[in-house]
Amino acid sequence: MSRKSLLPRSLAKNGFKGIKVITFIGVASLMLTQVIVASELKTVTKVPTTYNVSELSYLVDRQVPTGYVKANYEAIYSPNTQSKTPSSKDLSLEEAAEIAAQEIFKFHGEKLDNQTLQMTYHQFPQASRPFSMWQASVAITPSYLLSVDIDGSTGELSWIRTTGGPTIDNEFDIDAPSTRKLSKERLDTGAKQFAEQFTLDESYAKVQDFITKTGYIAEPIKSITYQWISADAFAVISHTFEVTTASNKIHLFSLSEDLTQLKDYHLLGTYGN
DSSP states (O other), X not given: OOSGGGSOHHHHHHHHHTOEEEEOOSHHHHHHHHHXXXXXXXXXXXXXXXXOGGGXXXXXXXXXXXTOOOOOOEEEEOTTOSOSSOOTTSOOHHHHHHHHHHHHHHHHOOOOXXXXXXXXXXXXXXXXXXXXXXXXXXXXXTTEEEEEEXXXXXXXXXXXXXXXXXXXXXXXXXXXXXXXXXXXXXXXXXXXXXXXXXXXXXXXXXXXXXXXXXXXXXXXEEEEEEEEEEEOTTOOEEEEEEEEETTOEEEEEEEOTTSOSEEEEEEEEETTO
C-alpha cells in the first residue's frame, strides 16, 4: 500500500493544520483513590495461580499472546462496581481479570506479578443494544497506571489506556499548578515538533509500520487519519490516529511523541453500523 493511498491528501492537510489539543487531568488520582479504598476494605478475591489460560480460548477466538505466562496477581472488586454478581451470560471475575492481564501483556508487556487488578462490572440494560462491561485497573507504580475495558460477555477488548509511565518520578504531583503549566508547555512544543519532524505521509507510514510489526491489528489497514495531540495527568504527550481496517472497523491509536510506543488503544466500532 502506498503512502498516498492511506488518506486523501486534502483531508489530511486540513486535519493536521487544524490540530486539536486536548488535556486530560485528574484521571490518575481517581484510579489511585480506588486502589487505596479497595485495599482498606480488604475486598480481595485472589485469582487462582493454577488458572488454565487455555480455557479462555472459546472467547472471541482468543489466542494467548506469544510469551505470556500466567502471573501471580490478585483481583479485587472496585468499590465503584455496579454488582459483584455478574449475569450468568457474562464473564466471571476470574475470567475477566485473566483476559485483562493478557491484553496488558500484549499491548504493554507488563506481566503483573504481585500486582492487584481492580475490577469493575457494569450492566447497561437500557441501552439501545443492552450490554455489559468489565473494567480492570492496575497501578504498576503510583505514576504508571493501566486500565482495560472488555465486553462483559465475549471478552472483546474495547479500550486499553495508560496514564503516566514507568520512567516518571513517583513523587510527581498531578494536582500542582506547575503540572498544568508543564502540560500546556509540552502540548505547544509537541505540536510544533511533530510538524517539523514528520510530514503527514511519513507519520502515517510510521503508524502503519508500528501497527503491522506489533500485530495489534490482523487485517489490512484501509486508511489512517491524524486526530489530536493530548497530555495526560502526568503531562505525558501522545498523538492519536484513527485507523480504519478493511472490514470498516474503526480504531484509535495514541502513540508516543516519536510514534514508537503505544499509549492508548480504543476500538470505536464498525463504520455503517
